Amino acid sequence: MTEEYFAAGRCLCGKISYTIFAPPRVMSQCHCDDCRKATGTGHASNAFFKQKDVHISGEPSSYGSVADNGFSVTRYFCPVCGSPLFGKLGSLKNSLAVAVGSLDDSSWFKPSAVVYNKHKPHWDFMDPGISVYEEMPPVVKK
Numbered sequence: 001m002t003e004e005y006f007a008a009g010r011c012l013c014g015k016i017s018y019t020i021f022a023p024p025r026v027m028s029q030c031h032c033d034d035c036r037k038a039t040g041t042g043h044a045s046n047a048f049f050k051q052k053d054v055h056i057s058g059e060p061s062s063y064g065s066v067a068d069n070g071f072s073v074t075r076y077f078c079p080v081c082g083s084p085l086f087g088k089l090g091s092l093k094n095s096l097a098v099a100v101g102s103l104d105d106s107s108w109f110k111p112s113a114v115v116y117n118k119h120k121p122h123w124d125f126m127d128p129g130i131s132v133y134e135e136m137p138p139v140v141k142k
């Protein structure tokens with residue numbers, strides 16, 4: 001049986017892999033303190049899918065924290081190689097963010113917003129055509 005899928009990806013070591021069956025609903029880049037720490041670079045690039053459209057193989061480890069807007073954030077990563085893979089926002093219960101760098105092919109990724117721009121390091125450059133928010137845009141903040 002061959003199933004049509006939108007995208008697929010995996011962690012560095014291959015212990016965790018996933019397949020996505022529909023296009024993302026939101027694409028964004030976040031420069032908040034937590035995303036910089038969790039990714040080890042200047043921002044996190046995330047594509048948000050419906051949770052049910054992302055089929056995960058393997059058991060990722062997770063770490064929960066509270067964002068400065070008061071919502072919980074759970075980050076999922078490979079327990080063996082540490083690759084960041086997914087994120088879940090307490091405010092978006094039916095969505096799963098996929099760390100775009102873990103995709104096999106991310107050529108379709110086109111963020112519509114840069115958030116937490118106030119924490120952007122001067123060495124991290126962004127497409128000037130993307131909407132920039134100093135914190136979280138109101139629509140996501142609620």
Ligand SMILES: [Zn+2]
Pocket residue numbers: 011012013014015016078079080081082083
């Ligand atoms: Zn791994």
Ligand SMILES: [Zn+2]
Pocket residue numbers: 030031032033034035036044116
């Ligand atoms: Zn962030």
